[in-house]
Amino acid sequence: TSIMAKDGFLPRSLAARGDRLVFSNGIILLSVLAIALIIAFHAKTHSLIPLYAVGVFLSFTIGQSGLIKKLWNREEGRKFGVLLTVGTGAVVTGIVTLVTMVAKFTQGAWIVIVA
CATH class of the missing domain: 1.10.287 (Helix Hairpins)
Known part of the structure; x- marks a missing residue:
């Protein structure tokens, strides 16, 4: 997601690194999407x-x-x-x-x- 955000295909906030040098916003987004799939598929x-x-x-x-x-x-x-x-x-x-x-x-x- 960070590469796609740098290219302008996703929100720029997904390209930002957090305090631990990981792409925190991307990890949070993927976690939320995974939780949504788990809930949707019971x-x-x-x-x-x-x-x-x-x-x-x-x-x-x-x-x-x-x-x-x-x-x-x-x-x-x-x-x-x-x-x-x-x-x-x-x-x-x-x-x-x-x-x-x-x-x-x-x-x-x-x-x-x-x-």
């Missing part, structure tokens, strides 16, 4: 697993897609093997994300889609 961890799975695979897909774009834009980075490997990873994690979203939609995965 502390049933099996209900929170679809949220985690969709979030993880969506992050992997976005990260690998960004890496493909970065490698494609660099002249020395256009190596077929590397692009094929990263592209395969992006496609596979994208498929897993879609399957998980559809299969677990009613169990709470819609929250990640909305977010």
Whole structure:
């Protein structure tokens, strides 16, 4: 959150460090959001697993897609093997994300889609 706040995509207060050199406001925000999820799902961890799975695979897909774009834009980075490997990873994690979203939609995965 601190990096996104420095870039202007989140409130600037999330980029401030506290007395112990940690990003206190970000930690507080994440704690409040975690508490809200625990309350919303009545502390049933099996209900929170679809949220985690969709979030993880969506992050992997976005990260690998960004890496493909970065490698494609660099002249020395256009190596077929590397692009094929990263592209395969992006496609596979994208498929897993879609399957998980559809299969677990009613169990709470819609929250990640909305977010």
